[in-house]
Amino acid sequence: MASSEPAYDPKRTESWLICTACGTQFPTANRLELKTCFICDDPRQFTLPTGQAFTNLRDIRAVAKNVWTPFESDDRFASIHTEPKIGIGQRAILINTPDGNVLWDCLTLIDDDTVNKIKDLGGLKAIVISHPHYYSTHVEWARAFNCPVYLAAEDKQWTTQSSLHQVFVEDIELDLQIDGKSSGVKAIKLGGHFPGSFVALYKEHLFIADTLVTTPSGLGSWDTDAIGAARVRPAGLNSYSFMWSIPNMIPLAPDELQRMWSILKKYDFSSTHGAFLKMDILKTVPEMKRRVLESMQIQIKYMGYGNHAFLKETVP
Template sequence: MKNFICITCGVQVESSMAAPEKCSICSEERQYVSSTGQTWTTLEEMIQSEIYKNMISLEEEGLFSIATSPSFGIGQTAYLVQGKTFNLLWDCITYINSETIAEIKEQGGIDAIALSHPHYYSTQVEWAEAFDALLYIHEDDKEWVTRPSDKIIFWSGESLEVAEEMILHRIGGHFKGATVLEWKEGEAQQGVLLTGDIVRVVADRQWVSFMYSYANFIPLPASTVQGIASRLEEVNFTRLYDAFHRIIENDAKERVQKSAERYVDALNGVHFRTEAL
């Protein structure tokens, strides 16, 4: 029995004798099945290949980024958020080995893991078991869990304080249970928001965007984006980190609000006109 991992999205599934016919994450319209077909690997095969290495980097006091080189799956970054007595892993990456575990334990380990949405579930159970950590997933995304575990806590409602100064906010959008993390102690107590790609920083690091499907370029409705902006208006933060190590260093809250306004105006035909005359 093996816990197979989809090579396209990097999500691990429940153990089986043979690889599944399809990945339930990739076969849904927010993701995609590779043009070369569905392919699988295992964590054991990844480790034995000696191809991959996790890079753990200090971003600011109390915050480390964790990314795999070369990139695997979707290629997202996870973040280790350090509180006074509690460490939280925000989102997951697929690759985990003994070196990664040892290095993180030197930083105090992981007490809990929180996920923004299903595309980053990756090998979350492997991480939870390695650190004896609880996994927090919003109950609205329960159906997308591909490897069940008694480590998983399906939380409900709009907000959850996982630990002092670390608050999860369900804001919807990309998925119904899409969640962001408010870290009140970050950026010298001015507040940091970690968003996965529920809110995605764009190329110039001055604006953000919101999508139903990034892979297939399907936008969100204007009303949904307005709802996200309204929820984030209630959260205090000055810096924002997304899933691909893009950072808005300053005035992030204001930039999110302006970006939402621009997005809605674009959908409503107010921001620009490009139709043929």
């Protein structure tokens, strides 16, 4: 890394302002200079009923901690989230590959405990962030671990800081390289929620963040009835919704869903892992792909596009 990139120093930026609604850090401590968050002024996001407010890492570090939750099904993955909730409250996911660790998405809180724990696990080789609502303090994370952070080129306008660690991805698929060879982690640009919204794929695990929004009926279980008898999941239930704005409930248009599917259908995945804890669906490859397609078709149908050509699409 060029010498013009500042080294990680937890004290240097601890007073910089962080939006309390989205958790994004701005490179100033001057509340007269920064009065609003342009990310939360975008129609996809919102300010709190109490109005625009800012905090900083010094105050967050005094009251919050990052909590680790290993995946029950696979010890190669661990969720990290912050308690009490900061900003949106998303999780990051540590992906352990044979060539090193990759962090999927990012958190606002970065502190000594988190840095030391990750370094004890081998550090980070790369960070991949799904979309601008989770940009948070990604420059601090990249500096702490001296690693690249991959962001979609289409969404560069939403960054609040510039760094030599940032890599803006132009292609639809990024085969993440570690020390000159493939890590097996793929970042796939589906768009939708933001023009550059990513999902990530590793060993049939699809990390979806908010690009696909996991629904309660997707997580629900219909395997047995109240007395333990086997049953079949009822028809017509979705597992995901596809939103331009999640909090403001603005759905994506049918043609956009069709475009997203034209990319995603090329990949095999047997599980999805959403933006928050306990948003994990584990099935088989055919069922997972069927659930995604059917969820898209359900959304299109109930938006009033009953004759849309995409409703005839099937999973081979």
